[in-house]
Amino acid sequence: MSPLGALRQVVAYLVLLVVTFVICFPLLWALSTSLKAPKDVMATPPRLLPPQPTLENYRNLVTGKQQYFRADQSYVPTTAAPQHFTSWFANSVVVSLGSTAISILISTLAAYSVTRFRYWGRRIVPYFSLLGYMVPSIILVFPLFLVMTELRLTNSLWSLTFGYVSITLPFCMWLLWAFFRSIPIELEEAAMMDGASRLRVFIDIVLPSAAPGIIAAAIFSLIVSWNDFLFARVFINSIENLPLTVGVMHFFEGTHVDWGLMMASAVLMTLPMAILFMLMQRHLVAGFGAGAVKG
Amino acid sequence: MTIRLEHIWKSFGAVEVLKDIDLELPERQFITLVGPSGCGKTTLLRILAGLESATRGVIWHGDTRVSDLAPGKRDVAMVFQSYALYPHMNVRANMAYGLKVRGTPRAEIDARVLEVARVLEIEHLLGRKPRELSGGQRQRVALGRAMVRKPWLFLLDEPLSNLDAKLRVTMRAELKRLHMRLETTTVYVTHDQLEAMTMSDRIAVMDHGVVQQYATPAEVYNRPANAFVAGFIGSPPMNFVPGAAVAGGEVALDCGPDGRIAIALARRAHGFSGAALLGVRPQDLEVLSEPRASAVPATATLIQLVGSEKLVDLAFGTAGRLTAQVKADAAVEAGNRVWVGFDPARLHLFEPASGRNLALG
Numbered sequence: 001m002s003p004l005g006a007l008r009q010v011v012a013y014l015v016l017l018v019v020t021f022v023i024c025f026p027l028l029w030a031l032s033t034s035l036k037a038p039k040d041v042m043a044t045p046p047r048l049l050p051p052q053p054t055l056e057n058y059r060n061l062v063t064g065k066q067q068y069f070r071a072d073q074s075y076v077p078t079t080a081a082p083q084h085f086t087s088w089f090a091n092s093v094v095v096s097l098g099s100t101a102i103s104i105l106i107s108t109l110a111a112y113s114v115t116r117f118r119y120w121g122r123r124i125v126p127y128f129s130l131l132g133y134m135v136p137s138i139i140l141v142f143p144l145f146l147v148m149t150e151l152r153l154t155n156s157l158w159s160l161t162f163g164y165v166s167i168t169l170p171f172c173m174w175l176l177w178a179f180f181r182s183i184p185i186e187l188e189e190a191a192m193m194d195g196a197s198r199l200r201v202f203i204d205i206v207l208p209s210a211a212p213g214i215i216a217a218a219i220f221s222l223i224v225s226w227n228d229f230l231f232a233r234v235f236i237n238s239i240e241n242l243p244l245t246v247g248v249m250h251f252f253e254g255t256h257v258d259w260g261l262m263m264a265s266a267v268l269m270t271l272p273m274a275i276l277f278m279l280m281q282r283h284l285v286a287g288f289g290a291g292a293v294k295g
Numbered sequence: 296m297t298i299r300l301e302h303i304w305k306s307f308g309a310v311e312v313l314k315d316i317d318l319e320l321p322e323r324q325f326i327t328l329v330g331p332s333g334c335g336k337t338t339l340l341r342i343l344a345g346l347e348s349a350t351r352g353v354i355w356h357g358d359t360r361v362s363d364l365a366p367g368k369r370d371v372a373m374v375f376q377s378y379a380l381y382p383h384m385n386v387r388a389n390m391a392y393g394l395k396v397r398g399t400p401r402a403e404i405d406a407r408v409l410e411v412a413r414v415l416e417i418e419h420l421l422g423r424k425p426r427e428l429s430g431g432q433r434q435r436v437a438l439g440r441a442m443v444r445k446p447w448l449f450l451l452d453e454p455l456s457n458l459d460a461k462l463r464v465t466m467r468a469e470l471k472r473l474h475m476r477l478e479t480t481t482v483y484v485t486h487d488q489l490e491a492m493t494m495s496d497r498i499a500v501m502d503h504g505v506v507q508q509y510a511t512p513a514e515v516y517n518r519p520a521n522a523f524v525a526g527f528i529g530s531p532p533m534n535f536v537p538g539a540a541v542a543g544g545e546v547a548l549d550c551g552p553d554g555r556i557a558i559a560l561a562r563r564a565h566g567f568s569g570a571a572l573l574g575v576r577p578q579d580l581e582v583l584s585e586p587r588a589s590a591v592p593a594t595a596t597l598i599q600l601v602g603s604e605k606l607v608d609l610a611f612g613t614a615g616r617l618t619a620q621v622k623a624d625a626a627v628e629a630g631n632r633v634w635v636g637f638d639p640a641r642l643h644l645f646e647p648a649s650g651r652n653l654a655l656g
Contacts, residue, residue: 186379189346194393194444195367204392208383 027270034058034264041259057264061085082261087240088247089268092226095157095243099164100221103172104214106165111176112206116188126177129170137167141234148235159235160243164225172217179213180206215283219276226273244269296357297321298343298448298480303352305338305504312338314504316352321497323478325471329491330501330527336484337452339501343482344373344450356447367396371448372441376456378433380425386412386436387421393444411439414473431462438470442477449481455490467493488528492516500524522650525574525643531606533643534580534617539573541644541653546573550591551612558589561640567653574643580619581636582607582627590634593617598629609635 001009028048033041034057036050059065064083114122144163145154153159183206191201207214232246239250244265251262298320305313313335320326328336341347343354345366354362361369372393380389387408394404412418415435425433434454441449454470455463471494474481485491491498492512499509500523508520519525525533540547545557583590593611600623607627609617617635627633644653 184377184379186375186377187381189344189366190373190375190379190440191381191392191396192346192366193344193371193373194440195396196392197367200396205381211383 030263030266033259034267036260038258038260057260058268061261061264061268084240084242084247084250085265088242088244091157091160091241091247092243092245092269093272095160095164096222096225098157098161099168099225100218102161102165103168103221104218107169107172107176107217108207108210108214110173111180112202114177115180116185126174130174132170133167133174137228137230140166141230144231145234154235155237155241157241160225160228160231163231163235164221164228168221168224172221175217175220176210176213179210183209212283215280219280222276223273226269296447299355300339300343301353301355303339303342303354304350305335305342305347306350312504313342313349316504316506318499318506318509320480320482322480324496325474325481325483325494327483327485327491327495327498328501329485329488329498330507332486334501335504336486336501340373340450340452340482340484343448344371345369346373369448370444370446371450372444372446373450374437374441374452374454376453378425378437378454378457380433380436380440382425385422385424386417386428386439389425389436390440390443393440397444407443407445408439411442414442414476415439430458431466434458434466438473442473445479447480449479451481451483453485454483455485456487470494489530492528498528500527502527518655519574519643519652520655521652522572522574522645525645525652529576531577531618531620533574533576535645536573536575536615536617537647539571539644540569541571542568546571546642546644548573548591548615549612550615553592553612556589556591558637558642559639560642560644567644567646570647571653572645572647572650574645575617575637575641577606577618577620579638579641580617580621581638582609582619582621582625583634583636584626584631586634587636590636591615593633593635595627595629595631595633598627607633609633611635 032048032050035053035055037052037054037056040047040051060082062085064085110125114125141163144166148154148159148163153162187205187209188201191205192198196204227245228243229245232243236242236246239247242250248262248265248269251258251265300316300318300320303313303316304311316339328339330336338347342349342362345361345364345368349362352362353360381392384392390408390411391404394407399407408421409418412421415438417432417435417439420428420432420436425436428436434457437454451470455466458466467490470483474494483490483494491500492515495512497509498512498515500507500515502523508515508524510518510520515524515528519528522535526535536548538549540549540555541560544560546560547555547557550556581590582595586592591611593609593615595607596610597608599606599608603623604620605623605625607619607621607625609619611617619635621627645651646653
C-alpha cells in the first residue's frame with residue numbers, strides 16, 4: 001500500500017472511531033451508571049468505570065423493592081415506583097407484539113391484494129397509505145384520543161395497540177407492496193398449474209418469498225411501538241397500565257431522581273431491540289434493499 | 296384424445312391479440328406455435344393453460360370442455376420461460392409440490408420424483424435449491440416438475456431461450472427424445488423457426504393473432520401458404536423479388552440493362568397472369584461463372600463464410616437483391632460478375648397484395 005493510501009486509511013479509521021464514540025458514549029454511560037452504587041452516581045469527578053460495580057439497581061427493578069432516600073435525618077420512601085417495572089415491561093411487550101401482529105397480518109393481505117388483483121383505486125392505495133405515514137404523530141394523537149374515548153378504550157392496552165397500528169400499518173403496507181411487486185407472477189402461476197388454490201399459493205409460495213420483506217416490516221413495527229412515548233402519555237393515565245417509555249419517567253420525581261434505576265431501565269429497554277436487531281440484521285438489509293431497488 | 300380449439304378470440308381492451316383461432320391438436324403429437332414477438336403465441340398457450348381466459352371460443356379435450364376449468368383442474372403442466380422454480384424449496388420439493396397439493400400419498404410422490412429425476416439425470420440435484428443450479432439444470436428441474444404429474448398435455452413456453460447456443464442444441468434433441476419416450480401431447484411456443492422445424496410434428500405459424508399456416512414442417516417449408524410463412528420459415532430467409540411478371544407459364548424478371556429474363560415455371564400458378572412476388576430460397580439458387588439460358592446476370596457484393604457454406608449477396612438489374620447459399624469452396628469472390636441460376640421447381644409465387652401463395656390456389 002502506498003504511504004498516501006495508508007494515511008487515508010488511518011484518517012478514515014480515526015473519523016470512524018470518533019463517530020462510534022459519540023454514538024456509543026451515552027449507551028456506555030447508561031450502562032456504567034446502572035452498575036454504580038447510589039453514592040457513586042453523582043461523584044465528582046465522574047468516573048466512567050464504576051468503582052464498586054453492583055447489580056443492585058437491576059435487582060431493585062426486577063424485585064420491585066421500595067426505594068428510600070435520605071431527607072434531613074430520616075429516610076423517606078420515594079414515589080418512584082420500581083414495583084411497576086415488570087408490568088411496564090410486560091405492557092410494552094404485549095402492545096408491541098400485538099400491534100405488530102395486527103399490522104403485519106393486515107398489511108400482508110392488503111399489499112398482496114393491490115399487487116395481484118385488479119380493481120378501481122388499487123394503484124393509489126399504496127401512495128395514499130404512505131401519505132398517512134407522513135403525517136406527524138402529534139397531529140394524529142388527539143383525534144385518535146377522541147376516537148378511543150368514544151370506544152371506551154382509553155387507559156387500556158388496546159388503545160395503544162390500535163394507536164400503533166395506525167402508524168405502522170401504512171408503512172408496512174407500502175414496504176410489502178414494493179416487495180410483492182418484485183415476486184415474479186410466474187411463481188404463482190406455476191403453483192396454480194400445480195393445482196394449488198389461491199390461498200394455498202399465498203401460503204406456500206408468496207409468504208416464503210416475501211419473508212425478508214415481512215421480517216423488515218415487523219422489525220420496523222416493533223421498534224416504532226416499543227419506543228413510542230407520545231401515544232402512551234396521552235392514552236394511559238394509570239401507572240400500572242403504562243409501557244416502559246412513559247413508566248420510566250416516574251423515576252424522575254419532584255424531590256429525587258434515581259439515576260441508577262433510570263439507567264438500569266434504559267439498558268433493559270434497549271436490550272431486547274438490540275438483540276432482535278442483531279439476529280435479524282441480515283433480513284432487514286435484504287428487505288429494505290429489495291423494496292428500494294426492485295420496487 | 297384430440298384437443299380442439301374452436302374459434303378462440305382474445306382481446307386485451309381494444310387490442311385483439313387472437314383472432315378466430317381454430318386448431319386441432321392430435322394426441323401424442325409435438326405441436327409448435329411459432330411466430331415473431333407479439334403474434335399471440337404465448338397468449339394462446341396461456342389460454343390452453345387456463346392462466347388467461349379466451350374472450351370467445353371453446354377448448355375441448357375429447358368430449359370434455361376444458362376452457363371453463365381452472366388451471367389446476369385441467370391437469371395440464373407448463374414449463375415457463377423463466378422456469379418459475381419455487382426459490383425456497385429444494386429440487387425434490389419443487390418436483391413434488393403438484394403431487395402434494397393433489398394429496399398423493401407420500402410414498403408414491405417419492406417414487407415418482409425419483410423416477411423422473413432418473414430419466415432427467417438430476418438425481419444428484421434433488422437436495423439443492425434452485426439458486427444453486429445452472430441454467431441447464433434449472434431447465435431440467437422445470438421439465439421434471441411438469442413430468443412428475445403425468446399430465447395429458449405439456450405446455451412449453453420458450454423453454455430454451457435462456458440457455459446458451461450450445462446447450463440449446465443439446466436440450467432440443469433431448470426434449471425431442473423425451474417426447475418420443477413419454478408420448479404426451481406437447482404444445483411448444485418458440486420464436487425460433489429452427490426449433491420449430493427440428494422438433495415438431497406439426498407447426499402453427501402465427502402472425503398478428505392469426506394462424507397463417509398449420510401443417511407439418513416439410514409442408515410449411517416446401518409449400519408455404521403465404522409470403523409471411525415463406526419468409527419466416529427457413530434460414531437464411533427466402534429471397535423476395537417484387538414485380539415479377541407472370542404470363543403463359545413463365546415468370547419474367549426485369550434485369551434492367553440486361554433486359555427481361557424469363558424462367559419457365561414448373562408449378563402452375565393456376566392460370567394467374569400479372570405482377571407477382573417471386574420467392575426463392577437461398578439454397579435453391581445456383582451461382583454460375585458462365586452464362587446459361589434463363590440465368591440472371593448479377594454482381595456478387597458480399598461473401599459471408601458460414602462453415603461448410605457461404606452466403607453470397609448478389610445485385611442484379613437496377614435494384615434487385617438476392618442471397619444465395621453455396622458450398623464454401625465455390626469459386627466466387629466479392630465483385631465478381633456471375634449468373635444466377637433458378638430451379639424452376641423451387642420457385643414460389645405470391646400475390647403481391649395478399650401474399651397468398653399462387654401455386655396453392
